[in-house]
Amino acid sequence: MVKFLERCYVYLVFVFLYMPIAVLMAYSFNDSRSRGTWGGFTLRWYAELFQDRTIMTSLYYTLLIGVLASLIATIIGTMAALGIHNSRGWKKKLIMNITYIPVLNPDIVTAISLMILFVFAKVRLGFITLLLAHITFNIPYVILSVLPKLRQLNKHLYEAALDLGATPGQAFWKVIIPEIMPGIVTGMLLAFTLSIDDFVISFFTTGSGVSTLSITAYSMARRGINPKINALSTIMFVFVLVLLVIVNIRQEREQKKGRGGKNGAKSQSGGYSPEHSDPQFGTEWV
């Protein structure tokens, strides 16, 4: 009986969490502009969405910024993780604390501080500033995804490679990098997701003419309800969902491998596995 009530309670909370998304998606297929009526199933809003120049341009910028920012952040972040892993003492602590700043700061503070920097340095707000801002908030997540992989790494692996005749370069590229690759890929996917999900930081660091899907959706939503936003939301949700399912499957596979492995190291790669206390809280500091 208690179990039954417990289950009911959790299901109710799930209804609360999923109902708005379901309603939103349902209305994207509603062939009637007014909410009050169900005018039958239609794909009209999707068709209109793809003909909308503003939305298509925003989509282009969203994807371009997402790809560029996550790539650059992955390179800088992975190198940083290698460096941090090998540093010790107060230096390491200081760098880690600074790394946490963009993660813990509310987005609006990160956003206005970057905006001040760009205006102060007389950089015209636009594509470049948007890209720089995205790289900045992405790097910490890459670092936090790669570091656990480095910690799991067997210290003697590198030495073994050298003993077996590899040059330091070979040992690094052929032994170390493949070992930490899962962390790098997870970090990159995470960065990409955060990038296309971001609104607040983009809103403050972009200039006229360059806007992402979130910004376009916001300016449309401010003017009231528009079925095209529903269609857009549905597409974005499905897209991000697919991406994150990929991330999760990867991590699960990693964990299985970790359990099966001889040292039984518990996989603790940062990211979306449900055991972790705070998936993705960075984006939500709005």
Next chain:
Amino acid sequence: MKKSSAMIPYLVWMAIFIIVPMLLVVYYAFTVTTPEGSTWSLDNFARFFEPIYLRVLWRSLALALVSTVICLLLGYPVAMIMAGNAFTRKNVLMLLFVVPMWMNFLLRTYAWLTILERNGFLNILLTRLGLPQINILYTSTAVVLGMVYNFLPFMVLPIYSVLSKIDKGVIEAAGDLGANAVQVFTRVIFPLSLPGVVSGITMVFMPALTTFVISRLLGGGQFTLIGNLIEQQFLVVGDWGFGSAISMVMIIFILLSMAIMSFFEGEDKEATLW
């Protein structure tokens, strides 16, 4: 392995895009620009204590607090049930809990517009059931609802992760030693889950305090929270000094809550955070 020179690009990047912007915020917060030039001053902070802005701060704190309390009351039982034995496939369940967060929070908030508006989903449903309509859109109730909806998972996840790690033996021992169910909860389970509760509270309270999108979309154009105030100063009014001062107050709140968090979590911070 590799020398720490690999870190250099990141160090440079951090310096330019994290440290310098923070210093600029501090600089603008402490200076006032007059036609004669800019001077050091505390005026921006003094302005913050004018009644009109204090009211904004008070309202933001109140709404964030209410949302946090509701999240805790709603979320703690969820975390406990999930950590208990009512469900078998806990991983799938937690995943289902996280999935809504993968949707852009802006769109998640927008979804409530569709539900709450005058001819929205909720009122259609109520009319069908023969109940009176309710119009809570553009009120603080709608804003709190939006906050609870957006931030509830942040309360549940940390509490769940602490609860699921509690040694079942401890709970059994308490029972064997004569504690009843209520005592087991108040004297054993709850105190042990405190780190999770604290981190949950911080993770809900801070974003709730600084949001400007939820209040803008669900509270309407006139509804001002501290986040909206910052936004206005930078994008509408153009008073960077005042905007920076408010941001600094925000940062102080964060540092305080981080200090509280690390006090409760001890040295284990890195492990619990990720």
